[in-house]
Amino acid sequence: MFINTKKNQSAGTKNWQQAKDYCQWLGNLTTLPFDLPTEAQWEYTARNRGEKRYYATNNGYLQYRNGQYFNPNTGYYIDYTDDEINAGTGLEDSLGKWPANPLGIYGMSNNIREWINDWYSPTYYQESPELNPQGPKTGEAKVMRDGMGAMTIDRVPNKIEEDRYYASYSFRCSLQQKTLATIVNP
Template identity: 80%
Template sequence: MVRICLLPLLSGCNDANSSISASSDTVSKQQIDTIITNINKQYPDASNELKQNVLNTAVRAIENLVFVKGGSFEMGDFGAPCEIPSVTRNRIDWSPDVKCLASFSSAETGANKVHKVTLDSYSMSAYETSFMDMEWMRQINGLPVAADKMDGYHVIKGEVIERGSEDYEYLLTRRKNKATRTINWQQAKDYCQWLGNLTVLPFDLPTEAQWEYVARNRSEKRYYATNNGYLQYRNGQYFNPNTGYYIDYTDDEVNAGTSTEDQIGQWPANPLGIYGMSNNISEWTNDWYSPDYYQESPELNPQGPKTGEEKVMRDGLGTMTIGRVPNKIEEDKYYSSNSFRCSLQQQTPAIAKN
């Protein structure tokens, strides 16, 4: 977390001449100074309070990065047993003799074409982008709130939520700690590149291959991107074929919910330290979608087709780590199930503290 320097002359804080400042256990003072310089240069007329919130957002984005060591894996639907011993699709164990596809949609989306992929190292955000992080970006750039103005359950077309209004304050109480919603792919792309402009680091959306590699704990045959590869719901159970009894999950074992998360990081991270990759929220990737792409994908750092009409989203509502979802690049409203996280497209970790 960012620690705000209350007195600019404290040891470890930034230049005393700066109106905003921050310190971090992991981000260097030099990197923070770079961000401050860029904020002041790009937004000279913004209030100090808004600049400070933007600084906190950018520093936190670096702090939240998880370095992912590159390697090779078999990308795509690696199969599943036709009859699941646990009698639930939420708890599947892979074995070499699997004969069925794991995902019902794999043949339609082309994910049934398993192919070798080799990735260079990169970093991935441990969390999906929050509503407030998106809000600070949009506010300082003079963009409207990333939310629909509603009349009950209906979107009021052509109207926006005014900051400072009752609607806005109510929105903050409901979404402040949740993943941001998006109405199109470009919003996600713009946010990550905005972080890159402030930090001078190559932030961008992850590629589809990078997303799957992380979701599967690099190369494991995991069906869900949770702490143990299963979805364990409250009041859920599974059949133990060794004992012949059904076993209930305890509250301590719950690692997923049936709706979107109440707050970012609600459920345990996967083994790499990445949260929310199986949380009923689909995430944008950088790739154009084609059902035939897996058949022609290059082995090294695939980037997706050069053109297309839809973008690839990953995760989604009840899909597995190998499930891919084609999505139109523009929606008719902000859906709670559409969000994103950013990655760092460089082979070394972000700048560490000196």
């Protein structure tokens, strides 16, 4: 049994079912409809309500300790100070250490892959509905999402029966609504 003794780090998990069971347990405990997020929910959150963001950080860029990031919109490297660092390169750089994204969600670019409720299909988004896609009905692997891909936000398949612990696998629970939320402009 793994016990995480470090504060402010994401909880590791062995497999998708453990993550799913925990979210449903939390829902039963609180009487709120918690579950793993759908891929569309994760993406919407990582991209700050669907904006075109390259990374799920406070400003859409990864700002490591090296002091520069490449802005693909301008084609130039941008300098920044140590106070503006918002990402790390290792598992020690974990949840809560860097600023939250604009929605106030921490750790979506922290080298941790997160289990998602959806089944994986490499061609799903070629035929999916445009609004609130729920993923394929069946499959052999579940989606894992990660905001630390080589170029942008990653989407990878993973077998649900995997029963080996990886420190870089985790999950977050999402409060589910039966109806779409209405956005009211002030």
